[in-house]
Amino acid sequence: xxxxxxxxxxxxxxxxxxxxxxxxxxxxxxxxxxxxxxxxxxxxxxxxxxxxxxxxxxxxxxxxxxxxxxxxxxxxxxxxxxxxxxxxxxxxxxxxxxxxxxxxxxxxxxxxxxxxxxxxxxxxxxxxxxxxxxxxxxxxxxxxxxxxxxxxxxxxxxxxxxxxxxxxxxxxxxxxxxxxxxxxxxxxxxxxxxxxxxxxxxxxxxxxxxxxxxxxxxxxxxxxxxxxxxxxxxxxxxxxxxxxxxxxxxxxxxxxxxxxxxxxxxxxxxxxxxxxxxxxxxxxxxxxxxxxxxxxxxxxxxxxxxxxxxxxxxxxxxxxxxxxxxxxxxxxxxxxxxxxxxxxxxxxxxxxxxxxxxxxxxxxxxxxxxxxxxxxxxxxxxxxxxxxxxxxxxxxxxxxxxxxxxxxxxxxxxxxxxxxxxxxxxxxxxxxxxxxxxxxxxxxxxxxxxxxxxxxxxxxxxxxxxxxxxxxxxxxxxxx
Amino acid sequence: xxxxxxxxxxxxxxxxxxxxxxxxxxxxxxxxxxxxxxxxxxxxxxxxxxxxxxxxxxxxxxxxxxxxxxxxxxxxxxxxxxxxxxxxxxxxxxxxxxxxxxxxxxxxxxxxxxxxxxxxxxxxxxxxxxxxxxxxxxxxxxxxxxxxxxxxxxxxxxxxxxxxxxxxxxxxxxxxxxxxxxxxxxxxxxxxxxxxxxxxxxxxxxxxxxxxxxxxxxxxxxxxxxxxxxxxxxxxxxxxxxxxxxxxxx
Numbered sequence: 001x002x003x004x005x006x007x008x009x010x011x012x013x014x015x016x017x018x019x020x021x022x023x024x025x026x027x028x029x030x031x032x033x034x035x036x037x038x039x040x041x042x043x044x045x046x047x048x049x050x051x052x053x054x055x056x057x058x059x060x061x062x063x064x065x066x067x068x069x070x071x072x073x074x075x076x077x078x079x080x081x082x083x084x085x086x087x088x089x090x091x092x093x094x095x096x097x098x099x100x101x102x103x104x105x106x107x108x109x110x111x112x113x114x115x116x117x118x119x120x121x122x123x124x125x126x127x128x129x130x131x132x133x134x135x136x137x138x139x140x141x142x143x144x145x146x147x148x149x150x151x152x153x154x155x156x157x158x159x160x161x162x163x164x165x166x167x168x169x170x171x172x173x174x175x176x177x178x179x180x181x182x183x184x185x186x187x188x189x190x191x192x193x194x195x196x197x198x199x200x201x202x203x204x205x206x207x208x209x210x211x212x213x214x215x216x217x218x219x220x221x222x223x224x225x226x227x228x229x230x231x232x233x234x235x236x237x238x239x240x241x242x243x244x245x246x247x248x249x250x251x252x253x254x255x256x257x258x259x260x261x262x263x264x265x266x267x268x269x270x271x272x273x274x275x276x277x278x279x280x281x282x283x284x285x286x287x288x289x290x291x292x293x294x295x296x297x298x299x300x301x302x303x304x305x306x307x308x309x310x311x312x313x314x315x316x317x318x319x320x321x322x323x324x325x326x327x328x329x330x331x332x333x334x335x336x337x338x339x340x341x342x343x344x345x346x347x348x349x350x351x352x353x354x355x356x357x358x359x360x361x362x363x364x365x366x367x368x369x370x371x372x373x374x375x376x377x378x379x380x381x382x383x384x385x386x387x388x389x390x391x392x393x394x395x396x397x398x399x400x401x402x403x404x405x406x407x408x409x410x411x412x413x414x415x416x417x418x419x420x421x422x423x424x425x426x427x428x429x430x431x432x433x434x435x436x437x438x439x440x441x442x443x444x445x446x447x448x449x450x451x452x453x454x455x456x457x458x459x460x461x462x463x464x465x466x467x468x469x470x471x472x473x474x475x476x477x478x479x480x
Numbered sequence: 481x482x483x484x485x486x487x488x489x490x491x492x493x494x495x496x497x498x499x500x501x502x503x504x505x506x507x508x509x510x511x512x513x514x515x516x517x518x519x520x521x522x523x524x525x526x527x528x529x530x531x532x533x534x535x536x537x538x539x540x541x542x543x544x545x546x547x548x549x550x551x552x553x554x555x556x557x558x559x560x561x562x563x564x565x566x567x568x569x570x571x572x573x574x575x576x577x578x579x580x581x582x583x584x585x586x587x588x589x590x591x592x593x594x595x596x597x598x599x600x601x602x603x604x605x606x607x608x609x610x611x612x613x614x615x616x617x618x619x620x621x622x623x624x625x626x627x628x629x630x631x632x633x634x635x636x637x638x639x640x641x642x643x644x645x646x647x648x649x650x651x652x653x654x655x656x657x658x659x660x661x662x663x664x665x666x667x668x669x670x671x672x673x674x675x676x677x678x679x680x681x682x683x684x685x686x687x688x689x690x691x692x693x694x695x696x697x698x699x700x701x702x703x704x705x706x707x708x709x710x711x712x713x714x715x716x717x718x719x720x721x722x723x724x725x726x727x728x729x730x
Contacts, residue, residue: 034688196598220599220634221689254598261491261601272483280481292483300490302535302688327487362563366553369561384486 021245021315023055023184026286027308030293032255034302043068043177044253044304045075049083054090055184057308058082059251061197062177063225064303067164069157073143074136074175078226081135082181089128090185097124098188098241105238107213108224121239125192129235132179136226140175176227180212182249184310188241189249194234196223196254197306200267201246202274204319207326208267211238211246223254247319248274248311256307259300264330271323275391277311278320324391331385335400338378345371346407353410361412368409378402492537495603495686496556496592497526497678499542500578501567502611502642508569510730511612511642514667516566518674525675526559529682536603536686541585541592545578547571551585556592559682575615575650579622582607586631593631604634604696606681609654610674611639614647623653636685636700638662638677642670643727659701659716662708665725669713676707 017023031042043062049055060078062071097120106122118126149162165174178195191199191211196218201211213236217224224234250270260266276285293305345367352364385400484490501515523540530538539556543549544567552565585591586605595601626632639651641663651661662677664670680703684696708714713725 198598214597216597216630218598219630220604222634254600257596257598258493258600259490261493262595265489265491269483269488272481272488276481276483284481288481288483295484296490299484299534359565362565363553365563366557366561380486380489387486 021312023050023310024282024313025050025055025057025308025310026282027057027059027306028286028289028293029059029253029304029306030290030297032302032304033294033298035304041072042304043072043075044255044306045072045079045177046251046253046306046308047079047083048308048310051087053186054087055310056083056086057182057249057251057310059180059197059253059306059308060177061195061253061255061304061306062175063223063227066158067161067173068176068227069153069161069165070140070143070171070174071177073147074140074226075177077139077143077175078132078136078177078179081132081139082179085128085131085135086181086183088131089124090183093124094185095187097121098190098239101188101239101241103211103238103240103242103244105211105213105236107236108215108217108234109232109236125190125235125237126232129192129194129232133226133231137172140171141169144171144174172227176225178223178253179226180251182251182308182310184245184249187243188239189245190237190239191249192235192237194224194226194231194236196257198252198254198257198263198266200250200252200263200270202248202250202267202270202323203246204322207323208264208270210263211249212236213238245312247315248309251306251308253304253306255297255301255303255305258303259296259305268327268330271327273307273309274311274316274323275320277313278317282313321392321396324388325397328385328388328392328397331381331388332400335378335381335385338374338381342371342374342378345374350410353412356412364412371409491601493535493601493603493686494539494593495536495682496539496541496605497559497682497685498556498582498605498607499540500582500607500609501542501544502573502575502613503544503546503567503569503571504573504613504616505546505570506573506613506645507642510667511670512567512569514670515610515674516564518671519678520564521671522675522678523559523562523564525679526682529679529686530559533686535688538682538686542567543578543581545574545581547574549574549578549581551581572616573611573613574617575611575654576617576619576622579619579626579654583622583626583629583632586626586629586635588630591631599630599634603685603687604636605631606636606685606700607632607638608674608677608681609637609639609651610642611651612642612646614650619650636681636697638681638700638704640664640670640673640677643729644723645727657697657701659705660697662704662714662716663723664711664714665723666713666728667730669711672711673708673714676711677704680704680707 025048027046027048029042029044029046035042043064045060047058058079060075062068062075109126154162178197180193180197180199182191182199183189193199193212199210199212200208202208215224215234215236225231228234252266257263257266260269273285276288289307297303297305348367349364349371352360352367382400382402389397389399499519503512526538526540530536538559540559540562541556542552586593588594593602637655637660639655639661641648641651641661643665646663648661648663652658655661662673664673680700684700689696705716708716715723715725
């Protein structure tokens with residue numbers, strides 16, 4: 001049996017064949033930027049293991065509040081407890097329990113009022129969760145008894161929580177953490193989760209999904225936890241035993257999904273990891289994660305970050321173009337949305353230009369500003385689209401070209417206006433067609449009050465609110 | 481290969497600051513004038529907070545309520561872009577309707593903040609309610625609906641009671657805490673408290689917090705009360721029964 005754990009370090013993953021498939025796993029955790037700033041230890045703990053014919057990935061996220069001052073240890077002990085309980089569970093009941101089962105997902109079981117409503121599988125899962133909670137409690141109790149308060153804790157933890165720790169026989173709160181686990185054998189797979197973070201599976205159709213139901217109690221910085229009064233009722237889970245397996249499953253702590261805002265952006269990031277696995281292999285991928293996750297924490301959530309993954313490398317390679325195609329399609333959808341928004345904004349500007357009331361003037365200015373941002377967004381999306389197209393075999397998908405703009409912002413005819421120059425830089429990177437039609441003067445900046453007909457700028461009239469320089473990319477001047 | 485390139489976008493989190501402004505007839509004159517003076521002066525400060533915080537962008541939305549309700553703009557605007565439009569007083573006090581309208585914009589399915597079921601991408605909003613009277617519609621029905629909303633539950637909620645005639649019980653009910661209601665008794669205090677509450681809510685609201693930390697609401701209340709104690713003509717609602725101030729609205 002080989003078990004790899006990762007706490008602020010990379011695992012050395014093993015590989016294993018389950019059936020015809022080569023299954024591999026890795027995990028990595030890094031300390032969050034906000035923790036570094038106050039010299040606080042990271043509270044995430046992740047693990048990936050291949051144990052005989054069993055692959056397991058686990059991510060635990062220790063709570064960050066003062067009361068949970070040993071949650072970094074709590075998350076590590078939760079991983080230990082889970083590995084022990086899962087190994088036993090699989091050995092004793094796994095094959096017979098899941099045989100032939102279709103994909104099934106179960107939300108928090110607190111909604112199940114009557115024990116008679118529980119299926120045999122549900123009851124088995126409750127026993128598993130009960131075992132994990134029991135083992136975790138035993139481990140944190142032993143740790144609390146054997147490890148007296150440290151100097152750092154005495155200095156940094158509020159006295160009320162130290163007193164609570166010293167005068168209690170119950171230590172769940174001090175070690176509180178979330179738990180997310182994915183397990184795969186040759187015949188079935190299952191996953192379970194208490195708390196926040198995200199589990200995403202990748203397959204052919206749909207490309208990605210969240211196999212474990214979400215719990216609405218997990219919202220913003222509020223989460224369910226192993227340290228809650230009745231954690232067994234807060235686990236949610238899923239399983240399948242009909243021979244269908246995900247191609248890859250990614251577990252990520254909330255530090256990751258908080259960085260992306262929406263889940264499809266997180267899935268997009270995971271596809272980047274899958275591409276790296278397919279093209280550069282596991283070691284290079286782990287090296288990139290080690291380099292990039294701290295950077296992501298810095299520009300994203302600033303929280304600890306963990307990712308653990310179980311994957312079928314052959315199927316990842318086989319389907320990687322499908323995943324790139326998904327990234328392109330998603331980008332196309334965003335491009336369509338932004339094109340629609342640009343049209344709306346043009347219509348809005350046109351409709352507002354003839355009104356002279358104060359509100360219309362303000363709305364006009366907003367629309368002009370929003371149009372500028374929409375052009376910028378379109379440029380970024382087009383660049384992303386074209387970057388992704390280059391990752392596919394030549395000719396599979398055509399690059400995205402931004403059409404030349406023939407729209408000229410109409411000039412409002414009001415008395416109380418001041419003039420500003422609108423600068424319209426067009427560079428070769430932005431649009432080759434624009435450059436070819438517009439010539440060398442495209443990058444020329446025009447000073448305020450310069451003749452309006454100079455190329456690359458447009459004089460429009462604005463109202464007396466601000467004097468920003470508007471940059472209207474990819475606009476072609478209309479001859480007057 | 482790098483995972484952070486042009487194919488991966490990491491957006492800044494957004495904190496929305498909502499002003500709910502009573503524009504009923506009793507606000508006419510210096511009270512509404514003070515509101516129209518104070519909020520535009522706060523906006524540059526919010527822009528400064530945003531610029532010094534690379535993690536968050538602050539957006540502003542304003543809802544006026546009198547006989548009906550009206551958003552100043554269709555959607556929240558970046559603090560740096562927000563242009564205040566003077567509001568005028570007149571009519572009744574439809575606070576219940578304002579609650580329902582706010583609830584619709586905080587809806588997880590069709591409101592302003594719908595990116596993710598987890599709330600990712602946003603900080604909890606800050607909501608500042610200003611009123612000088614009592615609701616003239618079914619406030620409780622509107623508030624009941626609003627209190628079910630996850631964003632409202634997590635929001636920083638502060639109320640400014642403008643003068644002794646403001647219904648403090650209603651404002652306490654809205655904010656969920658008597659300490660979150662600040663009463664002002666004159667024009668200068670009103671302007672100053674609008675500034676203090678807006679800036680404090682934005683500073684606290686646009687920063688990350690951990691599970692189990694003091695709530696942002698508690699932190700804002702503490703900071704606002706401390707600052708308000710230095711303002712002549714302002715006091716927390718808990719001290720209203722023995723107010724040392726007499727209303728003076730010029």
